[in-house]
Amino acid sequence: MAGLIQNTALIGDDIPRLSGLREKGREAFRLPTAKTEAWRYTRLHALKADDFVVAPSKFLAELAGGEENGECACCRGQDCADDRSECSCGCGSREHENGCRCQGHHHRRESLPFAAYELHFDNGKFVPVYPVLPPGAEVMTLMEAVITGEERHLLNKYAELAKYPFAALNTACLEEGLFVRIGRNVCLDRPLAIINHAVDTGVNLMANIRNLIVVEEGAKAELVEYFAYEGNPKARYFNNIVNEIYLGAKAEFNHYKFQNESYKAVHIALNLVRQKKGSVYGGFCLQKGADLGRNETRVQLTEEEAKAEVNAVYLMNGWATLDTTTDIEHLAAETYSSQLIKGVVGGEAKGVFQGKIHIAPGARKTEGRQLHKALLLIDTAEVDAKPELEIFADDVKCSHGAASGDLDKEQLFYLCSRGIGEEEARQLLIDGYLAEVLARADNAAVREWLSANIRETK
Amino acid sequence: MSTALLEIEDLHARVAGKEIIKGLNLTINEGEVHAVMGPNGAGKSTLSYVLSGKPGYEVTGGTIKFRGRDLLSMPPEDRAREGLFLIMQYPVEIPGVPVTGFLKHAVNAGRKYRGEPELDTMEFIKMLREEGRKLGIDAEMLKRAVNVGFSGGEKKRLETLQMTILKPQLAILDEADSGLDIDALKVVAEGVNRLRDDRRSLLVITHYQRLLNYIVPDVVHVFAEGHIVRSGGKNLALELEETGYAEFVKEK
Ligand SMILES: Nc1ncnc2c1ncn2[C@@H]1O[C@H](COP(=O)(O)OP(=O)(O)OP(=O)(O)O)[C@@H](O)[C@H]1O
Numbered sequence: 001m002a003g004l005i006q007n008t009a010l011i012g013d014d015i016p017r018l019s020g021l022r023e024k025g026r027e028a029f030r031l032p033t034a035k036t037e038a039w040r041y042t043r044l045h046a047l048k049a050d051d052f053v054v055a056p057s058k059f060l061a062e063l064a065g066g067e068e069n070g071e072c073a074c075c076r077g078q079d080c081a082d083d084r085s086e087c088s089c090g091c092g093s094r095e096h097e098n099g100c101r102c103q104g105h106h107h108r109r110e111s112l113p114f115a116a117y118e119l120h121f122d123n124g125k126f127v128p129v130y131p132v133l134p135p136g137a138e139v140m141t142l143m144e145a146v147i148t149g150e151e152r153h154l155l156n157k158y159a160e161l162a163k164y165p166f167a168a169l170n171t172a173c174l175e176e177g178l179f180v181r182i183g184r185n186v187c188l189d190r191p192l193a194i195i196n197h198a199v200d201t202g203v204n205l206m207a208n209i210r211n212l213i214v215v216e217e218g219a220k221a222e223l224v225e226y227f228a229y230e231g232n233p234k235a236r237y238f239n240n241i242v243n244e245i246y247l248g249a250k251a252e253f254n255h256y257k258f259q260n261e262s263y264k265a266v267h268i269a270l271n272l273v274r275q276k277k278g279s280v281y282g283g284f285c286l287q288k289g290a291d292l293g294r295n296e297t298r299v300q301l302t303e304e305e306a307k308a309e310v311n312a313v314y315l316m317n318g319w320a321t322l323d324t325t326t327d328i329e330h331l332a333a334e335t336y337s338s339q340l341i342k343g344v345v346g347g348e349a350k351g352v353f354q355g356k357i358h359i360a361p362g363a364r365k366t367e368g369r370q371l372h373k374a375l376l377l378i379d380t381a382e383v384d385a386k387p388e389l390e391i392f393a394d395d396v397k398c399s400h401g402a403a404s405g406d407l408d409k410e411q412l413f414y415l416c417s418r419g420i421g422e423e424e425a426r427q428l429l430i431d432g433y434l435a436e437v438l439a440r441a442d443n444a445a446v447r448e449w450l451s452a453n454i455r456e457t458k
Numbered sequence: 459m460s461t462a463l464l465e466i467e468d469l470h471a472r473v474a475g476k477e478i479i480k481g482l483n484l485t486i487n488e489g490e491v492h493a494v495m496g497p498n499g500a501g502k503s504t505l506s507y508v509l510s511g512k513p514g515y516e517v518t519g520g521t522i523k524f525r526g527r528d529l530l531s532m533p534p535e536d537r538a539r540e541g542l543f544l545i546m547q548y549p550v551e552i553p554g555v556p557v558t559g560f561l562k563h564a565v566n567a568g569r570k571y572r573g574e575p576e577l578d579t580m581e582f583i584k585m586l587r588e589e590g591r592k593l594g595i596d597a598e599m600l601k602r603a604v605n606v607g608f609s610g611g612e613k614k615r616l617e618t619l620q621m622t623i624l625k626p627q628l629a630i631l632d633e634a635d636s637g638l639d640i641d642a643l644k645v646v647a648e649g650v651n652r653l654r655d656d657r658r659s660l661l662v663i664t665h666y667q668r669l670l671n672y673i674v675p676d677v678v679h680v681f682a683e684g685h686i687v688r689s690g691g692k693n694l695a696l697e698l699e700e701t702g703y704a705e706f707v708k709e710k
């Protein structure tokens with residue numbers, strides 16, 4: 001398995017901060033084995049083929065002057081196979097960036113049905129088009145933030161690479177990703193959206209993306225992370241994502257994610273959230289795509305009255321494995337967390353839920369709630385759930401629960417007896433089952449988008 | 459000449475391996491109201507489920523024709539689309555599925571089956587509110603999940619509302635009166651009566667004469683031990699109120 005860390009030239013290997021981090025990542029990376037507890041239920045065979053390829057550094061290509069010399073940002077000067085003279089979206093435009101015939105020049109293939117400050121990645125490479133943000137909010141590439149010192153050594157500060165093998169891999173390959181800073185008391189009027197497009201190139205690409213998000217004291221912002229594929233639904237690629245999120249005192253941050261990768265993709269994501277006094281994190285993840293998908297969220301409630309919600313929905317069919325792993329650490333008194341995770345599993349798919357609530361000594365008057373439920377649509381579907389409570393303090397309220405079962409036959413008959421066909425009735429019941437979690441997505445437009453995507457079977 | 463709407467011949471049916479319906483014969487003509495009364499456990503609800511096609515209710519013999527067609531070969535949704543409706547004795551709660559959305563699906567499924575265009579959403583909501591108001595169901599209740607947290611009486615009102623909206627040709631009322639207070643009973647009965655015309659029929663299962671004061675039956679059947687043991691006019695219901703079922707149960 002030497003294959004995941006490759007000798008790809010990256011920008012800034014002469015900068016000690018960067019080369020040091022990458023070296024740490026390389027040292028810490030060990031692919032989980034059957035004995036690795038944190039990965040026990042999640043089959044990694046999708047990675048075993050060992051055939052992923054890392055695309056060359058875009059930063060180095062830019063330095064070499066490619067882009068400046070009239071290359072299109074979207075196809076990077078390689079002659080596009082598509083030689084249509086008119087843009088395929090019907091906008092009528094014939095203007096291709098820098099004369100290139102690539103069709104992805106000015107609008108993205110997947111767009112969102114609500115207003116957002118959009119940022120795009122194509123196959124793991126940032127497309128350098130920046131939205132105009134309100135004063136006090138800024139976005140730059142992570143490389144720029146490291147080189148200018150803007151990241152203030154927050155990058156990788158709490159990542160514990162020995163514990164998170166894929167974060168180690170991500171750190172070893174550190175280059176692509178964004179730094180987002182929402183300044184003190186700034187309130188973003190619409191969500192930031194990071195849209196990750198996977199476009200089939202015929203090569204099994206691996207992309208490591210690292211985002212560092214700092215929401216300062218009293219600031220309020222929302223992020224929508226969207227992973228979408230274009231074309232071939234069986235394209236094989238590997239997205240390895242790490243988000244480090246820091247919330248200052250009283251900051252509020254809603255983090256929505258929709259993982260809709262191709263059926264053969266591997267998607268592994270780690271969200272590391274650290275919260276200060278009175279801050280609020282609202283996590284909501286919908287996982288629907290990928291052959292192997294894992295969304296792991298660690299929340300550290302480091303100061304009093306910090307609150308976190310981690311909610312998730314996973315929908316699966318075929319032979320997929322989708323994993324939702326949470327680790328909520330109550331490190332201070334009077335902190336609060338709540339998790340509601342619901343899955344709908346069909347085919348021969350396997351859902352995995354590992355949820356941990358840790359209450360540190362002295363974290364009195366804290367409350368941690370967790371509920372995982374799965375709907376198993378047929379006998380061959382499977383769910384493994386491992387809830388864990390570690391309580392080292394008195395006077396706390398903690399609960400966890402898990403349940404899985406089939407659709408209720410009485411409910412199904414009731415709907416059919418009113419003339420609703422069985423397929424439609426099943427869908428109505430599934431929608432009804434998920435309604436409770438969806439209601440936890442605060443932003444109405446985002447919620448509507450997510451629920452439309454739940455209903456749509458692609 | 460009256461046209462037969464429902465024809466049941468020598469019906470035998472089992473639930474959980476036990477024969478419950480044993481040689482039942484019943485014909486309901488268009489426009490008629492039939493009442494079925496009988497002791498607990500006789501198989502009345504079983505009959506209503508067999509008619510509406512509930513899985514697990516296994517027909518072991520006999521035939522049922524509805525509007526001249528073989529009812530037993532149709533899945534439950536087609537029976538409903540053909541015009542059969544059951545007010546259930548114990549309506550099930552469906553969390554997360556709002557009444558309005560559910561009924562819109564139900565109405566449109568029927569329209570599609572009959573080759574009619576789907577109803578416009580605004581039009582539908584207006585109509586639903588209007589019908590709901592007549593049955594004492596307010597707009598807030600229509601937004602709630604189907605039967606979730608509804609009182610016993612509210613559930614029966616909602617069943618009645620569904621019936622009014624779906625306009626079945628044969629409605630089976632399985633103890634539509636149980637759990638209703640006196641005023642609600644009138645409201646529900648009025649709702650049922652508004653639907654009546656000379657082509658629509660009712661099969662009213664009840665334990666009490668009171669409902670039959672409002673929905674006056676043409677025929678009353680005594681159902682005991684899996685089949686009809688006696689049929690008569692509306693006065694039979696009054697008679698039963700006096701005598702009970704002892705005589706029929708012993709008869710066997
Ligand atoms: N799903 C089932 N499993 C096992 N037995 C059943 C089932 N459904 C009905 N039965 C049995 O069948 C018999 C008839 O039940 P049914 O509900 O049809 O009676 P009923 O005439 O409607 O009674 P009531 O007046 O109390 O409503 C009863 O003995 C009941 O226990």
Ligand SMILES: [Mg+2]
Nearest residue numbers: 502503504547
């Ligand atoms: Mg009954």
